[in-house]
Amino acid sequence: MDYKKIIADLVKIDGVSKEEIYASISVPPRRENGEFCLPCFKFSKSLRMSPVAIADKLKSELVLPPEIQSAESVAGYLNFKLNRAVLAENGLRAVAEKGDVFANKPSNGKTVCIDYSSVNIAKPFHIGHLLTTALGGSLYRIFNYLGYKAVGINHLGDWGTQFGKLVSAYKRWGNDADIEKRGVTALMELYVKFHSEADSEPALEEEGRRYFKLIEDGDEETVRIFERFKELTLKEVQKIYDRLGITFDSYAGESFYNDKMQPVIAELEDKGLLIESDGAKVVDLSDFDMPPCLILKKDGATLYATRDLAAAQYRHDTYDFYKCLYVVAYQQNLHFKQVFKVLEKMGKSWAADCIHVPFGMVSLEGGEALSTRKGKVVLLRDVLSTAVEKAEKIIREKNPELEDKAAVAEMVGVGAIVFSALSTSRIKDMVFSYDKALSFEGETAPYLQYTHARCASILSKGNYKCGELGNMDWNVLSDDESADVITLLNRYDDVVLDAAEKYEPCLIARYLLDLAQSFNRFYIDHRVISDDKKATAARLLLTACVKSTLKNGLSLLLINAPEKM
C-alpha cells in the first residue's frame, strides 16, 4: 500500500504535477503531526499565496478516502493522519502474504557481478578483509532477494614475484609437516623470514624472481608447489566463508587472466590509445584530469590495470552483466576511475556499468595500521572464536536449559562481528576494537536476534499458526506503538531497494534496529496474549510480521536468527 500515492492522487494543485506532489510528500519528525505531510512552501511562488494559505486551501478541498483519518493545516504543512485500523489490516496482510520465510522476488533477468573478498594466496585472513567480505556477501544476498542473478567473484591474488619468493623460502626452510599443521600461518612466516634474510643476503631476491619465472614458464615441480599453497589457502579461507555463509560462483583471479591480456593490449594498440611514456606503455587520461593509466612496464610486463581491463572484458563477455561491482577499499579510487575511463575510451558502452563500491580503512586501536609483515594482524578466525566463546558463556548464564548451545552461540557471536562491519556507512574508517566488536547490547546483532527470539517465544506461547488470519480486531492496533511498528514494516521493501541502489547494507541494519526498537516498545506497553481472542489474534499477527521481517533482513546481512537463545 503506497500511502504517498494515495495522498498524491488526493491533492490537486494548479500547475503542479502529480509526480511533483508525490516527491514532496515526506514523514513528519514528530508523531503528533501525523504519518505523512506535504510541505507547501515550494508552491508558494507560483501560486502567489503564502504556504499557510495553500495548506488551508488544500485541506478545505480534500475529500478523504477511508485510508486517511484526518488532514490538518499546520504552519505551511498539510499533515495527514492515517486510519490506523485500515493501516493495520492492509499493512499486516501484505507482510503475512510473504509468508514466514520471504521468498526472493521473481527473476528480472539481470545479472550483477560482485567482485569481493578477493583473498591473497598465502596471506592470513585478517579483520582488514572483513569489510569487503561482509559487504560483498550482503550485496550478493540483497541482489538475489530483489530478483537479480548475483555472481560472486573472488578475484584471487595468486600471481606475482612474491610467490617466487615464497617458493624460494619453502625450498630453503620449509617443513611439510609444519605447513600441514599450521597452514597459512606457516607460509606467512616463511615469507617473512625470506624478507629478513634477504636484507643480509641480496642474492635471495634474484632467487625469488627465478622461481617466479619457473612458475610463469610452467615448470612442473614449482607449479605443483605453488598450487599446493593455493589449495591450502583456499581450504583455510573456506572455513571462514562457511561460518559467514558466503559463497562464490567464480575464483577466477589474477593468474586466470594471464592469457587474456594480450587481446586487450592489441585492442588498445589498434585504437591508438597506447602511447609510450618513459619507456612504458600508457593510456593518456589528461583530458579527464587524471594521471595516465599504466598498461605495460618498461620490460613489457603487464600491470594491475592491464589485468583489471582483461577481467572486465571477460566478465562482460561471460556474464553479460547489468552491473559489475568492485567491493574494494577506497585506496583504489583512482585506479578504478582510470580503468573504467580506459574502457570508456575503448568504446565499451558497458563501461558505465562497472562500479567501484569503496569502503573505509580498518586500523587497530592506537591508530596502528594492520601490517602482515610487521605481524600487526588480528586474525578473523580468532575474532570469530572469541565472540562465539563469549556468546556461549552468556547463554550458559542466561539460558542454561537451551539445547544446541554451540550452534546458537555460533550464530550470535559471528552475527555480532558481521553486524559491526555492516551497521555503518561503508566509507567511514573503522578502528577495530575487541570491546566494541564483542558488545552484545544496544545496536548489535544479538539485540536483533534477541528481539526475533522474543517474537518466536510469544508466537509459540500464543499457538500462532502461520497463514491463519482468522477473525481479528484491527482497532486494537490503533495505538501509537502498534502504528509505529506497522509503518516500519511497510517500509521494508523500499529500504532493501534503497540499500541495493546505494550499495549500502547499513541501511538495512539501521532499519532493523528501528524495527526491533519499536517492537520492543510495543511489547512493553501491550500484552499480546490476553483473554480477548480477536485482540490476541491481531497482536500475534503483528508479532509474526516483525519476526519474519527481522529474520529476512538479518539474512540479507549474512546473519542467522535462532528461535531461542
Add this chain to the structure above:
RNA sequence: GCGCUGUUAGCUCAACUGGAUAGAGCGUCGGUCUACGGAACCGAAGGUUGGGGAUUCGAACUCCUCACGGCGCGCCA
C-alpha cells in the same frame, strides 16, 4: 603541491536526499520486574552539526573558502 574523502553529544554512529524542536547506541546518573524472554524498556544530563561566507521562505545536507584527519598521485597489487 594536486586529487579523492571524511569532520554531527564525552565515544561510535543516524537524520527518509533542502523542511517543523538534529535522533539512536555506548558511557554517566536515576527509574521499570511476582516475566507473553531484563541480551529488554523509560527518564535525565550532554549540540553554535570543524570555522567563516553565499544561495534559499528554510541548510548538518547545495556552492565558495579555510582548518584538521585519512587515502591516493608511473613501472607493487
